[in-house]
Amino acid sequence: MKYIPATPAEREHMLRVTGVRAVDDLFADIPREVRLRGPLDLPPAMSDPELLAHARRLAGRNTDCDQLACFLGAGAYDHFIPSTVPHLALKPEFLTAYTPYQAEIMQGELQAIFEYQSLMCELTAMDVANASMYDGASATGEAASMAADLTKRPRILVSTAVHPEYRQVLRTFTSHLRLTVEDLPAPAGITDPAAAERAMADDVAALIIQSPNFFGCLEHGEALARVAHDRGALLVVAIAEPISLGLVRAPGEYGADIVTGEGQALGNALNFGGPYLGMIATRDAFVRRLPGRLVGRTVDTEGRPGYVLTLQTREQHIRRARATSNICTNESLNALVAAVYLSTLGRAGVQHVAELNARKAHYARGRIAALRGYQLAFAAPTFNEFVVRCPLPPEEINRRLLEHRILGGLPLGRFYPELADCWLVCVTETRTRDEIDRLVGYLETLG
Incomplete structure (x- = not known):
């Protein structure tokens, strides 16, 4: 957004309308002793060419994967990233679209989210996916809370082969939820199903693994799903590298109940660390405990297809006691990028x-x-x-x-x-x- 300053005449008009004589009168409630008494200690303003050259010099101190x-x-x-992805995803009508509070006038954005959700279900072999989360770590934290809510159990088992930062965020998420998070060691680079079985008990809500895990190794997903399900717990599978699903079995095929992950690899640039894209998907039976937004497709009174916000399970929209999460938005633009990327590649x-x-x-x-x-x-x-x-x-x-x-x-x-x-x-x-x-x-x- 370009900055266009107000003219002196416009400033005078605004002061007259607000009933004050000068701009300083607007700060009358601030004690004089804490007000700035002189100009800011900044170098003189640069011309446009000077400023652009300065910005280029600063940028040149960085390096990126195009150079290394x-x-x-x-x-x-x-x-x-195929050139079609930024060409389509960065069109102005997508860049400026925000939360689709008025579904009837935001059909384009809602359809884009619906397509993203459908692709996430196909990729993970799950029944339903939401409109996206902030990132893979927070999505995994939400999954633990969701599993505890579904099972009414207080313990979470998480493999140490899950991304360490995901585990840190998981502990932050659960620290005030009366949930206990316990690590399962992975000395051979993968989670041992026998060790998971020994740690499993009737008060465990979920077993959380990652595959491929943080060490790059493929986990024994089917065996770990059996361990969890035999004691009534849920299997949560985090995926930091979703491109792997083009080759390895999808979590839904070996018994995962909730799939979370990071969608950055799906057409999103590294971006010096963000913004990224959190994914979460689950079974139909658990859809009402899914955090965030869920876009659905329906028809209007004349039979024409239309898109709506089917579920919004946060406290801003429903009674606080019935909310599953307080996540207040989603990463719509990053999700759109992922949808365009997957559609481009097929x-x-x-x-x-x-x-x-x-x-x-x-x-x-x-x-x-x-x-x-x-x-x-x-x-x-x-x-x-x-x-x-x-x-x-x-x-x-x-x-x-x-x-x-x-x-x-x-x-x-x-x-x-x-x-x-x-x-x-x-x-x-x-x-x-x-x-x-x-x-x-x-x-x-x-x-």
């Missing part, structure tokens, strides 16, 4: 992108594991991320790689002290064979 070969993932992924396209990720990551995994001093930390199958034990501190490796325009993986000691020598490497379809070989070459000289 990126091998960093851990919940935010450098995927190729089923075969998503599968192809997933295969490229898996093949390139497998190639890099094998080459790095063959280097002297490097070894794979876990034996479980992976998608596009894997953990490597390194002969040098991973932080030092990253510093050295950055000198060669390579953005290295995530040092895991930040979240897992016992994995201080471990490095989480990600390889998406955007990485070329030459870039992978360059990475391996530099690692070989460092080792």
Whole structure:
């Protein structure tokens, strides 16, 4: 939005209408001793060309994945975005659309949300998805609250192979809800169904896993679903990398009751960390406990199709005691981006992108594991991320790689002290064979 200042004549007119003589009179209630007595300590104003040049210099101090070969993932992924996605999703009529409070005049936005919901159901093999959440972490927190409400139980079991920041947000969400969150260890890089069974009890509301998990490993989803369901608990599956669903089984196919996740990988840029897109989907039986908004399709009195806000389960719209959440909005623009991306690629396209990720990551995994001093930390199958034990501190490796325009993986000691020598490497379809070989070459000289 451009800033157009008021003219002196317009300011005088506004002062007359408000009944004051000068702008300073508007601040009469503020004590003089706390008012600013002089101009702000700022440099003089720049001309337009000077300001643009200054902004470019500041921006040039940043770097991004267009300038570096990126091998960093851990919940935010450098995927190729087809040009059709920003062309369609960033049209002004979508950019300016806000909360669809008046459904009859916001049919376009509601239809876009409906299409997004339908695609999320197809992607996750679930019955119903909402209009989106803030991000994957908060969606997982909402799922835990939803599961406790459905089962009337106070305990949540969460695998330590779930993204550490998701687990931090989960504890924040539940800290005042009289819920207990307990970690399930994953020493082999995946959640052990036998250990989950030993921890399971009749007061557990949900078992939360991630697959592919934070270490990139694929979990035994079907076995963990049986463990949860045998004791009346729900299985919540978080997905930080939804592109994986083009290749691996969808959570709904192996018994998930609630699916949450981060939709950034679906056509949304890295954006220096946000805004991102939270996903949540569930079974038909649980739809009335689903947080946020749900758009539905119906017909009017003349039989024409129309879109409405079918459910809004927050306290602003219904009695506070019956609300399932206080989430007050959704990420409509990011959800639209995801819908356009999925529609552009189609089923075969998503599968192809997933295969490229898996093949390139497998190639890099094998080459790095063959280097002297490097070894794979876990034996479980992976998608596009894997953990490597390194002969040098991973932080030092990253510093050295950055000198060669390579953005290295995530040092895991930040979240897992016992994995201080471990490095989480990600390889998406955007990485070329030459870039992978360059990475391996530099690692070989460092080792």
